[in-house]
Amino acid sequence: MKILRPLGTPAGLAALVVTGAIVVVEWSPGAVFTALGGAVTGFFAILAASQLGLLASVPLAGMRVHRVGIGFGPRVADWSRPTRSFVVRAIPVIMVVGVRAAKAPVRRRMWWSALCSAVAELAVVVLAAWWAVGGGAFAHGFAIACVAEFLHAMLPSRTVTGTSTGWLLFRLPWVNDEQTRELEAAPLAGEAIEAAHRGDLATAERLAARLRETYPDLRSALAARIFVLEAQGRYAEAMILAVKVAGDARQQPDEAAASFAALAGLACVTVEAGQLDATLGLSTAGNALENAATLGFPGYKLNGVRALHALLRGDLKEAVTLAGRAAEAGEDLLGRADDLATLARAHMASGDNRAARAAITEAEKLAAWWPRVAGTRSRLEVS
Numbered sequence: 367m368k369i370l371r372p373l374g375t376p377a378g379l380a381a382l383v384v385t386g387a388i389v390v391v392e393w394s395p396g397a398v399f400t401a402l403g404g405a406v407t408g409f410f411a412i413l414a415a416s417q418l419g420l421l422a423s424v425p426l427a428g429m430r431v432h433r434v435g436i437g438f439g440p441r442v443a444d445w446s447r448p449t450r451s452f453v454v455r456a457i458p459v460i461m462v463v464g465v466r467a468a469k470a471p472v473r474r475r476m477w478w479s480a481l482c483s484a485v486a487e488l489a490v491v492v493l494a495a496w497w498a499v500g501g502g503a504f505a506h507g508f509a510i511a512c513v514a515e516f517l518h519a520m521l522p523s524r525t526v527t528g529t530s531t532g533w534l535l536f537r538l539p540w541v542n543d544e545q546t547r548e549l550e551a552a553p554l555a556g557e558a559i560e561a562a563h564r565g566d567l568a569t570a571e572r573l574a575a576r577l578r579e580t581y582p583d584l585r586s587a588l589a590a591r592i593f594v595l596e597a598q599g600r601y602a603e604a605m606i607l608a609v610k611v612a613g614d615a616r617q618q619p620d621e622a623a624a625s626f627a628a629l630a631g632l633a634c635v636t637v638e639a640g641q642l643d644a645t646l647g648l649s650t651a652g653n654a655l656e657n658a659a660t661l662g663f664p665g666y667k668l669n670g671v672r673a674l675h676a677l678l679r680g681d682l683k684e685a686v687t688l689a690g691r692a693a694e695a696g697e698d699l700l701g702r703a704d705d706l707a708t709l710a711r712a713h714m715a716s717g718d719n720r721a722a723r724a725a726i727t728e729a730e731k732l733a734a735w736w737p738r739v740a741g742t743r744s745r746l747e748v749s
Contacts (some may be wrong), residue, residue, distance in 0.1 A: 432465065
């Protein structure tokens, strides 16, 4: 039944509709296979168009790029900076762009950014339809996939993995007061997080204090304050806030999944730092991991936390495997540095200090000041 479960999602239903339409339009087996090839190409083409539309919105809507990822598989090139990631992977068939509004009015900028993405997709749909009129099976499959993916993107939906263009266009203008306040707080919260990413902890703490005074109970403000405290190594204080966020009954399922994932990670590092009882902390982390996975948080994004959880439980082989996967898949500099610190500590616990030094040296290239990276290097120097 788990195999059939994806077919019940909007994306799965769209794939079924595309396949069915191709079979109806193209009768011969050869034409069907050719059209399916066109459909795959069309799917990647319209996804690329949506991401290029987001990039176009940067100067047009006043957005800021914080992530560009090209392809999937092993990392082959990386030009990331503390506040922006730019990664190219081995199979460059897809592009993922992340943008955010760095200043008010946030809601208006986000709406215009979504419109830019939708217009770019619509342009590809129109060109695909024009090509399909006089084209063959490949063009037919290309056009069918483009239309289906465009309609799918226009469905308003919010999940752990992302927010659809349709949600931003048709739901964002009418969000409730709480969500409006979240949007208002986003620029200040983003500044605090960016300062922490740069290692400018004095500025980050000053901005976190402003968030505490202006938005004492707002989720985005609490999340930014948690990150700043973690960057300072004040894990117990961050843990108190993380428990508060995870226990908020008003949050949506996608928000709750992210909250539980953050709580699991904090529980582990707080135990590791000796600021929380191990039995209580590991139990809390295990429950939070389970809750995050149940609510749909992507498994690969939990590998770093699972690696540290395994390390603290003494399962060194699993810790090494999961930490390596997390460091390879991650694109955020601090996240990768943290995963490499876990990998180094797992190698140390296994008695392989040479591998530990290699891992921590790689982590230091990314963020030598990050508390777990600096702490791991100190432990290696005395071992």
